[in-house]
Amino acid sequence: GENVEQHPSTLSVQEGDSAVIKCTYSDSASNYFPWYKQELGKGPQLIIDIRSNVGEKKDQRIAVTLNKTAKHFSLHITETQPEDSAVYFCAAPTNAGKSTFGDGTTLTVKP
Amino acid sequence: DARVTQTPRHKVTEMGQEVTMRCQPILGHNTVFWYRQTMMQGLELLAYFRNRAPLDDSGMPKDRFSAEMPDATLATLKIQPSEPRDSAVYFCASGLYGTGLSGNTIYFGEGSWLTVV
Numbered sequence: 001g002e003n004v005e006q007h008p009s010t011l012s013v014q015e016g017d018s019a020v021i022k023c024t025y026s027d028s029a030s031n032y033f034p035w036y037k038q039e040l041g042k043g044p045q046l047i048i049d050i051r052s053n054v055g056e057k058k059d060q061r062i063a064v065t066l067n068k069t070a071k072h073f074s075l076h077i078t079e080t081q082p083e084d085s086a087v088y089f090c091a092a093p094t095n096a097g098k099s100t101f102g103d104g105t106t107l108t109v110k111p
Numbered sequence: 112d113a114r115v116t117q118t119p120r121h122k123v124t125e126m127g128q129e130v131t132m133r134c135q136p137i138l139g140h141n142t143v144f145w146y147r148q149t150m151m152q153g154l155e156l157l158a159y160f161r162n163r164a165p166l167d168d169s170g171m172p173k174d175r176f177s178a179e180m181p182d183a184t185l186a187t188l189k190i191q192p193s194e195p196r197d198s199a200v201y202f203c204a205s206g207l208y209g210t211g212l213s214g215n216t217i218y219f220g221e222g223s224w225l226t227v228v
Contacts, residue, residue, distance in 0.1 A: 032215045043115075043202055043219035044154070089154060093215045097142055097208035098167060101154040 002027045002094050006102025013080050014110055021105045023090035024072040030092040033073045038087045080109045113137045115220035117203050123226045129191040132223045135184055136205030143186045144204040193227045200224050
């Protein structure tokens with residue numbers, strides 16, 4: 001089955017700094033890579049995703065990069081704000097649509 | 112706004128009791144997932160369905176857990192008998208699979224917070 005590894009497990013940054021979270025996956029057939037943000041007491045919500053036909057996608061302060069050869073993808077948050085503090089999850093669904101998630105990264109943005 | 116609806120939001124029960132959690136997926140979605148999360152980390156996949164048929168329930172303890180989809184608008188996760196180690200948040204998620212580039216995004220409900228004492 002698909003194996004997704006996510007690093008780091010915790011990340012603390014100063015407000016205004018950048019944050020980067022990385023994931024690696026094992027199934028070379030995976031072609032869709034979403035990132036989810038989970039705030040306290042809520043379910044994970046999709047914040048950005050990328051498909052294998054592009055190498056980078058941006059949406060305001062967040063971006064995702066994909067390296068299919070190395071089988072890893074990363075979430076980049078620039079100009080971090082306190083409201084970015086949350087748990088972030090990556091996923092690499094299999095071609096059968098089975099969604100396995102990384103273990104999560106707890107991001108803390110200090111004012 | 113279309114969303115995944117889960118009930119109950121919170122449940123406290125005594126060890127040995129039966130617990131049933133319900134999920135209404137987004138209308139038109141053909142894939143439903145059940146995840147378990149403890150300590151605000153790790154989404155453990157318990158089971159998932161496509162077009163109401165179970166595709167994979169290898170993550171679910173079979174002796175006490177069962178998952179079903181009686182119809183396209185309802186998925187259930189049952190624990191009988193419940194144990195304190197089952198205390199966790201149980202998330203249901205749904206998605207539309209098999210539509211080329213538009214597939215594989217899944218949407219989560221707000222979770223059912225279960226405490227077994």
